[in-house]
Amino acid sequence: MDTRSLFLRHVAQTSDAPIGLHIISADGCYLYDADGNAYLDLIGGISVCNIGHGNKAVKDAVHQQVEKYMHIMVYGEVVQSPQVQYAKLLTDNLPSGLDCVYFTNSGTEATEGAIKLARRATGKTDIVACNNSYHGATLGALSVMGDEYWRNAFRPLMPGVWHHNYNSDAFVDAINENTACAIIETIQAESGVTVPSADWLQRVRTRCNETGTMLIMDEIQCGFGRTGKLWAFEHYGVVPDILLLGKALGGGMPLGAFIASYSKMNVFTHQPVLGHITTFGGHPVSCTAGMAAFQVLLQENIIREVAAKEKLFRELLVHPAIKSVRSKGLLMAIELESRDAVLSTLQRCLQKGLFSDWFLFAANCIRIAPPLTITEDEIKKAVAILLKCL
Structure with a gap:
């Protein structure tokens, strides 16, 4: 064959x-x-x-890291310079409230981690998501995906998820005191590139502030310069509580991340200990490739x-x-x-x-x-x- x-x-x-x-x-x-x-x-x-x-810069960096080591231990237990250096470089180029990085293997894992973080940090469970949204294909990410054709074969999904149209008043109005998080793509990609109004995004941000809801913004496709700014949210004057990254984050290697404040991310350290864990998330070779690619993006x-x-x-x-x-x-x-x-x-x-x-x-x-x-x-x-x- x-x-x-x-x-x-x-x-x-x-x-x-x-x-x-x-x-x-x-x-x-x-x-x-x-x-x-x-x-x-x-x-x-x-x-x-x-x-x-x-x-070439990415390939050279990967080769050098492979010569040192590839896998040491599960995520978070030992200091691995590629993770530390890349987390520092990312947070140096993000607003101050986004100062702690949890590396994953992919964008869909970043979505899963962000949902867990929002529910744990707020003590609430409801989620408001968008129709025609895509955040990954694992069960939690599928639950917030905005198309029934893709969801239906895998039901029952995660309860307490409410879908409304992107750019709509109904989405804003659905955010209330029971909402753990509102999740949106800064630019909706799989809907055929739907661009938000700045007013709508700002109203979403305001409503999240009023109700104690965490705003998750997904830049897995639209981040890393694709829209003409480093981060797409920079076009709109809105900063998320949790930022989702993936795809270009790894410079061609598998890598995802969800990024939040240190105080929020710290909930994973207790009750239970190891509240979110991964074997290969933030793999040192992937972090090395991603950091090299990010440096090229910033410097050129x-x-x-x-x-x-x-x-x-x-x-x-x-x-x-x-x-x-x-x-x-x-x-x-x-x-x-x-x-x-x-x-x-x-x-x-x-x-x-x-x-x-x-x-x-x-x-x-x-x-x-x-x-x-x-x-x-x-x-x-x-x-x-x-x-x-x-």
């Missing part, structure tokens, strides 16, 4: 029609398959590879160029088949007539060397979330291919 057949037979599948490319290498904004084909990457591993594929001119790149995409994406373009920085959704139109367009793009995807809750939209390092010429090439395939 060839490698693709082995993949289909022995690797658990998540759909009946995987893309199925056999990628053997990646560099910059390009992927290369086993047949020698190159693909311009417009999804960056779903907002993971923000500084591009194969960055990457984030400052995002707005101009967004503008170029929007100027070029003009075609009768395009119903709308929604974006915040380099997180973009191109709306077509139907899901079938999207799938056929994506297949034609793949044949011409352009790699993209769709959205979970907006299957009639094409996802544009390339490495932030994509060049002007690469943007022009990508859009030219896409327009020919519509």
Whole structure:
């Protein structure tokens, strides 16, 4: 059996029609398959590879850490410099109330930890979440996911979760004295890039303050410069009580985190002791890769160029088949007539060397979330291919 057949037979599948490319290498904004084909990457591993594929600084840092050690002990029991240094670097670049990092293996684990933290710290259990939201696929994260099609097969889920529309008065009004946390994506991604109004976010923040509710903001997809600011919440003048990070956090390695104040996070140390624990969360190699990638993001001119790149995409994406373009920085959704139109367009793009995807809750939209390092010429090439395939 060839490698693709082995993949289909022995690797658990998540759909009946995987893309199925056999990628053997990646560099910059390009992927290369086993047949020698190159693909311009417009999804960056779903907002993971923000500084591009194969960055030398990241690879060198990983190699150096592997030579020292890979795994020592479960999370939180021994001092591991990569965890400590990365936590310090992250909190140095966050508001003062976000000064304590709990590293996990993934974004969905960060969601689970944040829910536990909010319930433990407030003594309350109700949660207000958004329709068309995505925070991961484990049971707690699935409970706050905002689409019944994806939830229904796994019921019963966590009780006490109330869903309302993003940007709605009903969401704000649902937050009350029984609410442990309100959880939102700063920019809704899987809905096809839904951008909040600053007024709505500020009203959510105010209502949380009034009711003693913790505000969880999920920047797993929209953080790390993707919107043109380091953190998407900076656009709106709102700071969460708990920040969720993942994807680009690891610089291409598996890593997630939830970040809160030291005083709140300290509840995990007692009643019970080891109230939240993980074996591989904050793995030293992942923290090393993430820190190296974050340093590249901070030191180079990457984030400052995002707005101009967004503008170029929007100027070029003009075609009768395009119903709308929604974006915040380099997180973009191109709306077509139907899901079938999207799938056929994506297949034609793949044949011409352009790699993209769709959205979970907006299957009639094409996802544009390339490495932030994509060049002007690469943007022009990508859009030219896409327009020919519509």
